[in-house]
Amino acid sequence: MTERPSIxxxxxxxxxxxxxxxxxFYPDCAVLKPxxxxxxxxxAYCFYLxxxxxxxxxxxxxxxxxxEEFTKQFLALQKNEATLVFQGGEPLMRDSSFYEKAMxxxxxxxxxxxxxxxxxxxxxxxxxxxxxxxxxxxxILVGVSLDGPQSLHDHFRKDAAGKGxxxxxxxxxxxxxxxxxxxxxxxxxxxxxxxxxxxxxxFFRDTLGAEYLQFIPVVNRNxxxxxxxxxxxxxxxxxxxxxxxxxxxxxxDWVKRDVGKIFVQIFDxxxxxxxxxxxxxCTHAExxxxxxxxxxxxxxxxxxxxxxPSRLLGNINKGDLFSMTNGERQRTxxxxxxxxxxxxxxxxxxxxxxxxxxxxxxxxxxxxxxxTLNYLCEGLKLFFSRTRPAMEVMAKLLRxxxxxxxxxxxxxQGRFSL
Numbered sequence: 001m002t003e004r005p006s007i008x009x010x011x012x013x014x015x016x017x018x019x020x021x022x023x024x025f026y027p028d029c030a031v032l033k034p035x036x037x038x039x040x041x042x043x044a045y046c047f048y049l050x051x052x053x054x055x056x057x058x059x060x061x062x063x064x065x066x067x068e069e070f071t072k073q074f075l076a077l078q079k080n081e082a083t084l085v086f087q088g089g090e091p092l093m094r095d096s097s098f099y100e101k102a103m104x105x106x107x108x109x110x111x112x113x114x115x116x117x118x119x120x121x122x123x124x125x126x127x128x129x130x131x132x133x134x135x136x137x138x139x140i141l142v143g144v145s146l147d148g149p150q151s152l153h154d155h156f157r158k159d160a161a162g163k164g165x166x167x168x169x170x171x172x173x174x175x176x177x178x179x180x181x182x183x184x185x186x187x188x189x190x191x192x193x194x195x196x197x198x199x200x201x202x203f204f205r206d207t208l209g210a211e212y213l214q215f216i217p218v219v220n221r222n223x224x225x226x227x228x229x230x231x232x233x234x235x236x237x238x239x240x241x242x243x244x245x246x247x248x249x250x251x252x253d254w255v256k257r258d259v260g261k262i263f264v265q266i267f268d269x270x271x272x273x274x275x276x277x278x279x280x281x282c283t284h285a286e287x288x289x290x291x292x293x294x295x296x297x298x299x300x301x302x303x304x305x306x307x308x309p310s311r312l313l314g315n316i317n318k319g320d321l322f323s324m325t326n327g328e329r330q331r332t333x334x335x336x337x338x339x340x341x342x343x344x345x346x347x348x349x350x351x352x353x354x355x356x357x358x359x360x361x362x363x364x365x366x367x368x369x370x371x372t373l374n375y376l377c378e379g380l381k382l383f384f385s386r387t388r389p390a391m392e393v394m395a396k397l398l399r400x401x402x403x404x405x406x407x408x409x410x411x412x413q414g415r416f417s418l
Contacts, residue, residue, distance in 0.1 A: 025334070026077040027325050029291040031304045032070070034098060035089040036060030036296035041123055041165055044156040045190055045218045045236040047226045048089070051307050054225075055297065060089065062296040064101055066317060070294055071105040073321040078114040085119045085143075087304070092126040096134050103138050119143060121186065123157070125165055127172030132179035142183040143214075144173055148193050148200035149207075155192035156236065173208060184212035191218075191235060194242040197249040205262055214265045215250070217243050219361045219375050227308045228360045233375060244379030248386045252418050255390050260405035270384070273353040274391045275398065283358040289334020292325060300324050302333050305360045342371040350384040353391075390418065 037052040038060040052060070075082065084106075086099070106116055120135070121143040135142055146169050147153040154164030176183045185204055187193075193200060204210045222232040238246075247266065254262060269279030282288050293304040298316040301307045311333075313324040324330070341356045344366070348354070356362070357380060362372040374380065393416055394404035410416040 025326050025331050027290045027292045029083040030074055030294055031085045031087050032294045033296050034062045034086055034091050034094045037089050038093060039088055039090040040093060041159045047220055050225050060296050066298040067102060068105050070316045072109045075109045077322060078112055081115040083117040085121060087121040090123055091120055092122050124169035124172035127175050129175060132175050132181050135181045136179050142176055142181055143186050144183055145186050147187050149203045152193040152196055185210045186214045188216050188218050189238045189243055189246055194238045194246050197246040201250045212263050217376060231363045240376045240379040243376055244382030247383045251387050256411055259408055270353050271391055271394055275395050284355055286338050286355045287334045288337045289330050340371055342366040342368045342373055350381060353384055354380055
């Protein structure tokens, strides 16, 4: 649907990268935590801030030695293209000299001359003109977290003093626009904004002028550390059907007027998957395991959503990245996304576009021992079933080497109806 690179959608919930058929198995995407779980705001639904308790007494500051060692080992594994996403906590709490060194290390250790995509996922409150100049100079894509208009955004995204952060985030976005920095919006869908899909979408499109959007469901397990265990979810989690209705409502508005103008990650991914082409969301890929998380102290975890002791692979300062990520443990983790699905998923008519979504959201027990169903299943089925006819039309247009945006004219002429 777009010729923009897949990295146009970085972020905490859906790092965009293509899962290639590779042997040996190695990570081509890494989420680095320069400030660990340290952040300047206190979002009520954040699944990562509780992870501070894993590192008591830490200053949550990645050393340059750790950054260099990881960059050297990571790039030595790459063959074609690699993605590095700097995330937090809040990564802009480190000054730009840290990221200058990151660029230097990438230049120094890119012996295989691969394409390197750099992105920063930020809450947007610390963006300045100087940061924008740095992003522009180094071609760093910026993902900004924003949950909709002010009342919806500030519902959960407050600072430590309990004040909303909306005005500061929008100011940061305006600076990115002023400096013509590539950016996208990451909007979490939760209990506070799930009932306002058009208010969110039209705010991003009409008020902000954003062109690249992610809509990410909040599903938090109900335990102190928000580890991926247990079957109950916390109250901030988006209700399953509300999530599906949210996406369908936006899709119906988008497909009438915005195809080829506004790019919504899950729409792009669903269209790609419907054509048997690997889409850009790891959550809707058949397997996973090639996107790792790198903690501030060099600890390597299987995934950013699994920063918990049982998922620790090792430490970059004490071991070999290839051995950590190419072993049976990480391969099993990646294949487990498919292999742990219950039969009702595998025979579902939407399996090819869904693939069971993310394992972290599989909270519902089934009759099959050890196999769980996705908490969002009802909403995902609603979304895939309601959008399938339009997806099939756009897929047909693409196969005929025609732009999928032609569907808008078909709708206007009455040749296709939603």
